[in-house]
Amino acid sequence: MRERLSFYIKRDSVLHRLNPLTKLTLTMALILIAFLSPWYWTPHFILLAAVLPLSFAGRVFPEFIKTALRLILPAATFLFLMQAIFQPVGETVIFKFYFLDVTRESLMFAFRNATRIFVMVSSFTLFLLTTHPSELMSDLSRRGLPGQFAYVIISTLQILPQIQAKAQTIIAAQRSRGLDTESTFFKRAGAIVPLVGPLVFGSFIEVEERAIAIEARGFTSKNLKTSLQEIADPSFERTVRWVLILLIIISALLNLWPS
Amino acid sequence: MAFVNLKNVTYKYPLTDKPALQNINLQIKEGEFVAIVGPNGAGKSTLCYTLAGFAPHFFKGELSGTVEVAGKISNQSTLDEWVLNVGLAFQNPFNQISGAKYTVFEEIAFGLENIGIPRDEMKKRVEDAMTLTGITDLADRSPYSLSGGQQQRVALTSILVMRPKLLVLDEPTSQMDPIGTREVFGTIRKMAEEGMTVVLVEHKVEWIAEFADRVIAMHNGQVLLEGNPSEVLTSNVLIKNGFGLSRYTSAAREAKKLGIWKKEKLPVTLDEAVEGFKK
Numbered sequence: 001m002r003e004r005l006s007f008y009i010k011r012d013s014v015l016h017r018l019n020p021l022t023k024l025t026l027t028m029a030l031i032l033i034a035f036l037s038p039w040y041w042t043p044h045f046i047l048l049a050a051v052l053p054l055s056f057a058g059r060v061f062p063e064f065i066k067t068a069l070r071l072i073l074p075a076a077t078f079l080f081l082m083q084a085i086f087q088p089v090g091e092t093v094i095f096k097f098y099f100l101d102v103t104r105e106s107l108m109f110a111f112r113n114a115t116r117i118f119v120m121v122s123s124f125t126l127f128l129l130t131t132h133p134s135e136l137m138s139d140l141s142r143r144g145l146p147g148q149f150a151y152v153i154i155s156t157l158q159i160l161p162q163i164q165a166k167a168q169t170i171i172a173a174q175r176s177r178g179l180d181t182e183s184t185f186f187k188r189a190g191a192i193v194p195l196v197g198p199l200v201f202g203s204f205i206e207v208e209e210r211a212i213a214i215e216a217r218g219f220t221s222k223n224l225k226t227s228l229q230e231i232a233d234p235s236f237e238r239t240v241r242w243v244l245i246l247l248i249i250i251s252a253l254l255n256l257w258p259s
Numbered sequence: 260m261a262f263v264n265l266k267n268v269t270y271k272y273p274l275t276d277k278p279a280l281q282n283i284n285l286q287i288k289e290g291e292f293v294a295i296v297g298p299n300g301a302g303k304s305t306l307c308y309t310l311a312g313f314a315p316h317f318f319k320g321e322l323s324g325t326v327e328v329a330g331k332i333s334n335q336s337t338l339d340e341w342v343l344n345v346g347l348a349f350q351n352p353f354n355q356i357s358g359a360k361y362t363v364f365e366e367i368a369f370g371l372e373n374i375g376i377p378r379d380e381m382k383k384r385v386e387d388a389m390t391l392t393g394i395t396d397l398a399d400r401s402p403y404s405l406s407g408g409q410q411q412r413v414a415l416t417s418i419l420v421m422r423p424k425l426l427v428l429d430e431p432t433s434q435m436d437p438i439g440t441r442e443v444f445g446t447i448r449k450m451a452e453e454g455m456t457v458v459l460v461e462h463k464v465e466w467i468a469e470f471a472d473r474v475i476a477m478h479n480g481q482v483l484l485e486g487n488p489s490e491v492l493t494s495n496v497l498i499k500n501g502f503g504l505s506r507y508t509s510a511a512r513e514a515k516k517l518g519i520w521k522k523e524k525l526p527v528t529l530d531e532a533v534e535g536f537k538k
Contacts, residue, residue, distance in 0.1 A: 132361075134359070134360065134361055134365070147373075150359075151357075151359050154358070154359045154360075155357070155358035155359050158358045158359075158361075158403065159358045162403060206353075206354050209349070209351060209354035209355070210354050210355070210357075210358065211317075212308075212313055212317060212347070212349070213349075213354060213355040213356075213357070213414075214357050214359075214369075215313070215317065215338060215339075215342065216311065216313075216342050216346065216347040216348075216370075216418065217342070217357070217369055217370030217373060217417060217418070217421065218339065218342055218343065218370050218373035218374040218421070219373050220338070220339045221339045221342075221343075221373050221374045221375070222339060223373075223374050223375035224375045225372055225373060225375055226371070226372050226375050226376060226377060226378060226381065227372055227378070228364075228365055228368040228371075228372060228378065228381055228382070228385075229365075230378065
């Protein structure tokens with residue numbers, strides 16, 4: 001069983017050492033520029049000249065390419081086909097398929113959109129692969145994100161696999177008492193009740209106890225929280241973030257510019 | 260003046276008719292190690308929650324009488340202030356893991372982060388607390404990968420690190436082996452000798468006899484008996500009310516019927532039993 005839901009891979013690299021907020025800004029900049037820039041080849045350029053080299057810089061290329069392809073290939077392919085076939089633009093018909101025309105323009109349009117999606121998913125994958133969730137959350141809470149919000153995100157990532165494991169235990173326990181979980185559809189549907197009951201009510205009790213436990217450890221204290229992890233944020237990273245934000249704004253303005 | 264002072268405390272959970280605690284009067288000195296025994300449903304855990312401020316601040320319900328710890332009155336303070344003085348660890352270790360941290364070291368630091376302890380002091384306190392409970396070798400493990408007994412140690416350490424004045428423990432060793440239990444009881448004893456006041460709920464009565472200063476026997480939400488462990492834990496009143504005795508007490512009781520046990524006083528611990536049977 002996996003101990004937690006997280007893509008993070010522990011390695012030492014330039015990308016791993018960057019401040020989480022810088023990485024988040026970079027990710028958002030890559031995505032937004034890919035979507036906003038009016039220049040046709042921007043998303044392709046970003047993918048090849050930014051996202052791929054960054055995955056090498058982060059020393060996670062094999063995992064990156066595997067995860068990104070698995071996540072995006074089905075959706076991007078589907079999107080590409082749908083848009084190539086049904087987008088009613090352009091005159092240069094490349095081939096006809098019954099009543100559907102695939103034009104050069106619709107192919108170009110579909111290709112760009114599929115690449116945009118690719119940039120979006122792959123930059124997020126890269127971000128998650130190189131950023132430890134608790135590091136991200138402590139950095140964001142230091143910058144004013146409410147502690148409760150950070151707690152909900154992080155604890156969900158950790159507790160979901162535990163709930164999964166408990167569901168397995170309950171299934172095994174009920175099956176050992178003769179519950180049928182493998183025959184006809186209706187029998188299996190009926191078998192859900194004795195599985196869900198203990199899981200849901202058990203979780204309620206757990207939530208109450210966990211609330212007591214974290215409350216006993218000062219969770220709602222009005223004191224200003226401190227953090228065990230020291231997260232570096234050198235001043236040049238702050239500059240980098242502003243430059244990235246500026247680039248996003250420029251892309252947006254270019255996009256809005258009446259051409 | 261007593262460090263912990265409960266006067267006519269009655270507490271009722273919401274939506275219930277019968278009070279879980281009835282007219283409890285209890286005084287505990289600073290640095291005293293008090294154990295609570297009693298059958299299921301006697302109100303032991305409720306007493307723990309009351310001392311730790313969760314009844315009524317967390318569970319709501321009705322609390323009457325006064326609960327006073329370290330000069331503060333429970334009804335007149337808020338829970339986040341109260342937990343700075345009173346630490347609580349309870350039975351199920353799994354639910355005491357915050358879920359917000361990926362290593363044991365971070366998990367133990369969680370409480371200190373919440374109350375805003377500076378980083379250097381935090382590290383030192385976490386290291387000290389882990390040394391005290393003997394879990395330094397677990398520092399980099401995920402809290403979820405640990406055994407029940409190890410998780411209980413982590414839960415206890417996570418509270419000890421906050422340095423409460425009053426430590427309330429509800430069966431903190433239920434998943435530990437005898438060696439682990441002995442070590443943990445030793446640690447708690449040491450904390451009490453250093454001035455921390457300890458209230459502990461425990462079913463393993465022979466441990467209480469060995470380590471606690473005083474025993475409180477609870478029954479139906481009331482204090483049935485209190486006093487010296489060796490007297491309370493062998494009392495006939497407990498037997499009549501369905502309390503569990505230590506196996507040494509039970510053995511000596513049987514032996515007494517057969518005339519083998521000559522002494523008037525029954526033993527609670529192994530040492531006392533060996534001593535008594537020798538004569």
